[in-house]
Amino acid sequence: MPAFGFTEVHEMFRREVRNFAQKELAPGAKERAKQESMSIEIVKSIGDMGLLGIGLPEEYGGQPGDWVSLGVAVEEMARASFCEALLPLFPHLFQIALGLTLKEIQQEWVPPLIRGETIGAFANTEPECGSEAAAIRTRAVKDGNSYLISGEKTAATLCMQAKAVLLTANTNPAIGAKGVSFFLVPLNLPGIEKSAYIHTGCKPLGSASIALDNVRVPAEYLIGEEGKGFRLVVAQFDFWRVILCLMAVGAAGTTLDETIEYSKQRVAFGQPIAKWEGVSFEIAECATLLDAARMLCYRTLWMRDQGLPHAKEASMAKWWVPETCVRIIQRCMIIFGHVGYSEEYPIEQRLRDVLGMQIADGTPQIQKIVIAREILGREFLPY
Ligand SMILES: Cc1cc2nc3c(=O)[nH]c(=O)nc-3n(C[C@H](O)[C@H](O)[C@H](O)COP(=O)(O)OP(=O)(O)OC[C@H]3O[C@@H](n4cnc5c(N)ncnc54)[C@H](O)[C@@H]3O)c2cc1C
Structure with missing residues (x-):
């Protein structure tokens, strides 16, 4: 098996990201770390630098790059300012998940994430379960051309600022873990109430609890098939x-x-x-x-x-x-x-x-x- 080593391209990329991060992210990092939300200007500057689209489709504004390059970008950003370094994760997560939905849905959500114009989040943890990820109690019931989702999520990073969340809900509780499905849920839908959950660190990322009361989500926002989407995404x-x-x-x-x-x-x-x-x-x-x-x-x-x-x-x-x-x-x-x-x-x-x-x-x-x-x-x- 060939051995791992950084290539000259990785080293060059590291120097570029380090220059950007030390110039744009390091100044004011200590003060920003005390804030309870991300600076929109900083998120946008990271997007403008192309760091939110490494390895993502160019048609959505992404740029070529392997997983090692993504890691290099994250390490260098975290050296300058911790919380912003998490941002490149979410366009990837949305791209993987929405890749299982209609093209129009991908086009609506992925490019703004890559440009740093919007923020996405992920929510599986609930007050009653975290490690046992499939034991969620949130339910989704099919109702015509939509699903009605009810339940409570917690500890969802960035969710106070996010426009949409990728969220798990059980569509068939009778079969337990095999009924866990995955949905895209825009956070402005009626029936959603968010409240901040204060963690000890990572302040600017923020954390939210989300109460969902019969939230009507279009059926095409189901990711993959019922009972299968979450497992497909988790595999990544x-x-x-x-x-x-x-x-x-x-x-x-x-x-x-x-x-x-x-x-x-x-x-x-x-x-x-x-x-x-x-x-x-x-x-x-x-x-x-x-x-x-x-x-x-x-x-x-x-x-x-x-x-x-x-x-x-x-x-x-x-x-x-x-x-x-x-x-x-x-x-x-x-x-x-x-x-x-x-x-x-x-x-x-x-x-x-x-x-x-x-x-x-x-x-x-x-x-x-x-x-x-x-x-x-x-x-x-x-x-
Ligand atoms: C900074 C931060 C960001 C987070 N962001 C998100 C997010 O964006 N979205 C999201 O959905 N969640 C998020 N979480 C939640 C996180 O995924 C859960 O906290 C984690 O999975 C643990 O779940 P829990 O807190 O419910 O602990 P529990 O599952 O209640 O576990 C409690 C303790 O029991 C131990 N334990 C449990 N089961 C076993 C076992 N079988 N064997 C041995 N020990 C066991 C655990 O290791 C732990 O020490 C975040 C958490 C933090 C701290």
């Missing part, structure tokens, strides 16, 4: 997990760089703290952990580019990388001393943001279930 989700990991890698990488500089300047006991092995070995260990984390992510995206199965590798990354990045940022915070544990520096902010990546899209326990299933076989699942 492995890249989602790696994207969250690369956001964590970006945040940890920039924190480590700042820590290296700080340790050369800060003097204690008559010399820069970088000369004390207690500090330099911490930096050496963090750099090693970060390299391993980064490689787990890019290897998985590269496997996806090669068309190789990568569910196990995506879950290995999703279990280990956010946890490792939390540890790196926390160790850097200690090297900064009390100023690291303050709002003067962005370290506490990044710690809160990256902690969320351990839970979003499946906790470490759920990832280990996937890894074990891939290694041992489905017959050794505990359920």
Whole structure:
């Protein structure tokens, strides 16, 4: 099997995105991270740069690029400003999902997402279920040329600002998980009430609970067939997990760089703290952990580019990388001393943001279930 390595094209692309991100996203990032919504101008500038359409159809405004390139863009954006780095995920998700619907529906929703003119969201989690994704209670009942959807979703990232959400609802509760269907739901429909759910970090992304009371959704907004759409889309989700990991890698990488500089300047006991092995070995260990984390992510995206199965590798990354990045940022915070544990520096902010990546899209326990299933076989699942 050929080995993974960045090509010259990837390296050039990284330099381009780094220039853009450091010029356009880094200034004001600390202040924006305290806001409870995304800056529309910033979203638009990311769209104008083409970063919301990497690998998406050119007819919708996308540009060529492989999955590794998408990862490079996300890591570089997260180095400059954490939350905006999530944005490239949603045009992909909508393109994959709406690819199962009518062409007109794709044309209506995907190009504005790629241009950064609109925001989309995804909602499966409910107050009563998260890890057990198929145990949702939201129902969709066919009524003529539409479906009536009722239920409650929660923890839906970006949903306070989104125009539409991709949402799960059960169309046939009698058959349980096999009845879970997937819908496009414009968020201005009558019967929808949104309220903000305040998470510890990722403030500008925001999180919403959505109450749906007999929301009438056109039948053509069903994605794929009844009971099948969600599974078809979820089968593509492995890249989602790696994207969250690369956001964590970006945040940890920039924190480590700042820590290296700080340790050369800060003097204690008559010399820069970088000369004390207690500090330099911490930096050496963090750099090693970060390299391993980064490689787990890019290897998985590269496997996806090669068309190789990568569910196990995506879950290995999703279990280990956010946890490792939390540890790196926390160790850097200690090297900064009390100023690291303050709002003067962005370290506490990044710690809160990256902690969320351990839970979003499946906790470490759920990832280990996937890894074990891939290694041992489905017959050794505990359920
Ligand atoms: C920052 C952030 C963003 C998010 N964005 C979205 C979004 O956009 N859309 C969306 O739908 N959801 C979103 N979520 C929700 C997220 O997907 C869920 O929180 C997650 O899947 C866990 O579900 P839960 O919180 O209900 O925990 P539960 O499922 O109640 O789990 C509680 C604990 O039990 C453990 N556990 C559960 N089952 C098992 C098992 N079989 N074996 C071992 N341990 C188990 C879990 O690991 C966890 O530690 C987001 C969450 C966060 C933090």
